[in-house]
Amino acid sequence: MNSHAEKTGFWRERFPIDAVAYFFKKKTVPMHRHAIWYYLGGMTLFFFLIQVGTGILLLLYYRPTAEAAFESVQFIMTKVQFGWLIRSLHSWSANLMIAAAMIHMFSVFLLKSYRKPREITWVTGVLLFFLALGFGFSGYLLPWNTLAYFATKVGTEIASVIPFIGHDILIFLRGGEEVTGATLTRFFGFHVAVLPMITTLLLGIHLLLVQVQGMSVPPSQLENSAKRKPMPFFPYFLMRDLLGWLVALGVLAALAAIFPWELGEKADPYAPAPPGIRPEWYFLFMFQTLKYIPAKILFIDGEVLGILGFGLAGLIWLLIPFIDRRPEERRSSRWFTAFGWAAIAFIIIMSLIAYVIPQTF
Amino acid sequence: MSYHKLFEKQKANCKRQTGNGRTFSIELLFAFCFLPFVVLHAQTLQESSCVACHKLLDGELLAPVTARGNDIHAQNGFGCESCHGGNPSPKVAEDADAAMSRAAGYIGKPARKNIPLLCGKCHSDPALIKKYNPALPTDQLAAYRTSQHGERLFGKGDEKVAVCSDCHGYHGILAANDSRSSVYPLNVPGTCGRCHANSEYMAAYPIGTQQVADYDSSVHGQALLRKRDLAAPACNDCHGNHGAIPPEVKNISHVCGRCHLNNADLFEKSPHAAVFEEAGLAQCEACHGNHKIIKPTEAMLDPAGQFTCAQCHEPGSEGWKNGAGMYEVLLDLMTKIRRADSLVSRAERTGMEVSEAKFVISSADDELIKARTQIHTFQAAKLKEKAQAGIEMATQAVELGRAALAELQFRRKGLAVSMVIIFAVAAALYMKIRRRDREWKEERGETPI
Numbered sequence: 001m002n003s004h005a006e007k008t009g010f011w012r013e014r015f016p017i018d019a020v021a022y023f024f025k026k027k028t029v030p031m032h033r034h035a036i037w038y039y040l041g042g043m044t045l046f047f048f049l050i051q052v053g054t055g056i057l058l059l060l061y062y063r064p065t066a067e068a069a070f071e072s073v074q075f076i077m078t079k080v081q082f083g084w085l086i087r088s089l090h091s092w093s094a095n096l097m098i099a100a101a102m103i104h105m106f107s108v109f110l111l112k113s114y115r116k117p118r119e120i121t122w123v124t125g126v127l128l129f130f131l132a133l134g135f136g137f138s139g140y141l142l143p144w145n146t147l148a149y150f151a152t153k154v155g156t157e158i159a160s161v162i163p164f165i166g167h168d169i170l171i172f173l174r175g176g177e178e179v180t181g182a183t184l185t186r187f188f189g190f191h192v193a194v195l196p197m198i199t200t201l202l203l204g205i206h207l208l209l210v211q212v213q214g215m216s217v218p219p220s221q222l223e224n225s226a227k228r229k230p231m232p233f234f235p236y237f238l239m240r241d242l243l244g245w246l247v248a249l250g251v252l253a254a255l256a257a258i259f260p261w262e263l264g265e266k267a268d269p270y271a272p273a274p275p276g277i278r279p280e281w282y283f284l285f286m287f288q289t290l291k292y293i294p295a296k297i298l299f300i301d302g303e304v305l306g307i308l309g310f311g312l313a314g315l316i317w318l319l320i321p322f323i324d325r326r327p328e329e330r331r332s333s334r335w336f337t338a339f340g341w342a343a344i345a346f347i348i349i350m351s352l353i354a355y356v357i358p359q360t361f
Numbered sequence: 362m363s364y365h366k367l368f369e370k371q372k373a374n375c376k377r378q379t380g381n382g383r384t385f386s387i388e389l390l391f392a393f394c395f396l397p398f399v400v401l402h403a404q405t406l407q408e409s410s411c412v413a414c415h416k417l418l419d420g421e422l423l424a425p426v427t428a429r430g431n432d433i434h435a436q437n438g439f440g441c442e443s444c445h446g447g448n449p450s451p452k453v454a455e456d457a458d459a460a461m462s463r464a465a466g467y468i469g470k471p472a473r474k475n476i477p478l479l480c481g482k483c484h485s486d487p488a489l490i491k492k493y494n495p496a497l498p499t500d501q502l503a504a505y506r507t508s509q510h511g512e513r514l515f516g517k518g519d520e521k522v523a524v525c526s527d528c529h530g531y532h533g534i535l536a537a538n539d540s541r542s543s544v545y546p547l548n549v550p551g552t553c554g555r556c557h558a559n560s561e562y563m564a565a566y567p568i569g570t571q572q573v574a575d576y577d578s579s580v581h582g583q584a585l586l587r588k589r590d591l592a593a594p595a596c597n598d599c600h601g602n603h604g605a606i607p608p609e610v611k612n613i614s615h616v617c618g619r620c621h622l623n624n625a626d627l628f629e630k631s632p633h634a635a636v637f638e639e640a641g642l643a644q645c646e647a648c649h650g651n652h653k654i655i656k657p658t659e660a661m662l663d664p665a666g667q668f669t670c671a672q673c674h675e676p677g678s679e680g681w682k683n684g685a686g687m688y689e690v691l692l693d694l695m696t697k698i699r700r701a702d703s704l705v706s707r708a709e710r711t712g713m714e715v716s717e718a719k720f721v722i723s724s725a726d727d728e729l730i731k732a733r734t735q736i737h738t739f740q741a742a743k744l745k746e747k748a749q750a751g752i753e754m755a756t757q758a759v760e761l762g763r764a765a766l767a768e769l770q771f772r773r774k775g776l777a778v779s780m781v782i783i784f785a786v787a788a789a790l791y792m793k794i795r796r797r798d799r800e801w802k803e804e805r806g807e808t809p810i
Contacts, residue, residue, distance in 0.1 A: 084772075085772075240794060243794065250779075256778060
């Protein structure tokens with residue numbers, strides 16, 4: 001007993017344990033009819049943690065060169081004990097993380113949680129989402145299989161249409177004019193060092209702000225929420241969060257075991273592009289849109305216009321809290337709500353079309 | 362009307378059409394009007410008397426002119442006179458007698474029996490042929506003389522046999538590598554079949570007319586005519602082209618061995634080689650047939666089926682047992698490969714990574730091909746020895762397939778256990794939440810959500 005007291009005393013003297021414990025004891029979550037959406041952020045974080053854990057395990061065997069990458073993944077899947085499971089969990093969890101992040105982001109948008117004083121929380125969240133897409137794009141190439149190779153070729157080519165700096169971006173991404181072993185090594189660097197570093201920083205700020213500012217109550221629920229007592233975070237909300245995580249873990253385990261992620265054929269840069277090449281599902285709506293844009297609009301190249309359009313849309317999305325100045329007033333903000341719903345409908349419809357119509361890049 | 366007159370007339374028309382007082386240059390218009398006639402005039406100068414006259418004719422007398430555009434000889438500068446003789450000078454274009462003068466060597470339509478000699482005049486001259494196509498042999502006439510066709514034509518005066526023009530055509534002869542040519546590999550069976558599949562035409566010859574139909578259904582015919590695989594043999598690849606004869610009994614394996622090297626080599630070294638020769642059996646043909654060679658399968662060695670060995674070997678004899686032994690070895694290898702393939706495919710369909718097993722199966726397949734070749738040693742023991750590597754590979758692939766399926770079962774069981782644990786923890790957590798909620802309600806009079 002004494003020993004325990006001594007130990008806690010040791011840590012108490014060095015860390016503000018009591019203050020943190022007090023903070024969590026007093027931390028509450030507002031209650032209203034849209035409170036269910038509060039769980040999506042935690043769900044995204046859960047998948048992210050799985051990514052970190054499985055990613056580190058994959059690093060023990062993965063070799064980032066054009067000569068060895070495919071074989072090392074094959075080795076992981078066939079020879080390493082539970083290697084297949086780790087790789088499958090990593091791939092499935094990546095997709096589920098992006099799906100959870102997407103739902104979290106749109107729910108936050110529609111509930112106007114970005115309004116003052118949570119602008120920075122929104123900005124860091126959107127940046128984290130873009131980083132997740134970057135993780136997806138860079139990680140897709142790492143097994144060095146045919147589909148990944150050609151999808152990366154098409155994906156990086158799109159970057160080259162950006163006026164003035166497009167070609168430089170292409171060279172920066174590929175490490176040369178073509179997708180080669182240099183691209184693979186580079187993407188590996190982005191995937192396991194650059195992106196995680198930036199993500200850790202932004203995620204720290206994001207989580208800190210969420211803790212400091214607490215959960216936002218949507219303008220439509222302010223009255224309703226005020227009438228009800230908030231739910232203590234510990235243990236009520238945390239237990240519900242954990243229940244959600246357990247369900248997510250079950251779904252993830254089932255997907256990984258029943259539908260193990262395929263490896264495909266090793267990439268052959270000299271082979272013709274096989275049919276049916278498509279990017280990951282979260283990029284599909286953009287690819288489909290680019291196909292529908294005419295080759296020339298006035299004197300501007302259609303593809304350039306499309307890429308710039310997506311860039312501008314992304315920038316507007318990022319800066320929404322500073323554009324929608326009065327989100328609490330429903331009348332003036334309804335155009336932004338409509339914009340959010342239109343974006344969701346657009347992404348869903350374009351992705352569905354891309355799945356229904358055979359792809360030809 | 363001569364072209365000179367036509368040209369003059371058109372020139373006069375041009376002058377009338379332009380008139381006086383036009384705003385554009387008369388000289389320019391003149392040049393424009395003249396251009397087609399200048400070209401036409403230049404062509405006229407090159408035209409031989411034969412073409413100038415025959416192009417004004419109809420039917421088969423016009424045909425030589427229309428066909429010569431594609432003709433390999435015409436493209437190399439050989440005119441009609443090269444075969445038919447006569448005076449090709451444009452100066453005698455309007456004088457048929459001068460153009461087709463016997464004094465100028467005109468022979469008219471060459472006599473059928475003379476056609477090989479006529480073609481051979483140039484095609485047997487290495488110095489001449491070298492100028493146009495150094496790769497083209499010059500032994501066609503010599504080979505033709507040794508062929509059944511040549512022997513009958515020159516020896517017996519039988520003019521029904523094929524001469525050069527029957528296969529290559531005339532007036533519009535195409536290079537043999539031109540896909541439109543009647544002697545292009547894909548077209549050879551049809552070309553030979555024009556006579557050899559015509560029962561009326563071949564009635565006087567005791568060789569039947571089934572060859573082309575048989576070839577069509579053979580493994581070679583299917584490959585060449587259906588799959589358009591130019592590596593597959595056409596009639597001339599076995600019979601020769603200019604020296605076309607049926608292969609003799611003794612040299613069948615040489616003919617087949619040009620492509621099937623290993624099989625022929627093994628056969629020559631086998632006990633069958635001497636026995637077949639003594640018995641006058643036609644080596645490969647004795648088991649595989651000639652024109653109607655079907656794709657050989659293990660069924661040829663099946664004692665319970667179409668056992669080819671049983672054609673000569675009595676049931677229970679040493680040869681019979683040897684054949685049955687070879688069948689047993691091949692069947693064992695094939696069964697193992699099929700078993701491995703089925704197991705690995707099943708595992709692959711469930712998403713298991715089986716690339717290593719597939720590679721082993723592919724190697725076992727290669728060994729099966731090698732083992733099949735060993736049939737031509739006609740010794741079960743040798744075949745078994747060669748098939749051993751394949752059997753080991755197939756056994757390894759079966760093990761890999763089984764291991765993949767066992768791993769699949771392990772994964773399913775693991776998933777089930779994990780699910781039970783996850784569900785149990787989730788259920789316990791849910792109960793805990795419910796209990797806490799009840800306590801909350803009792804304390805504050807409302808549920809948390």
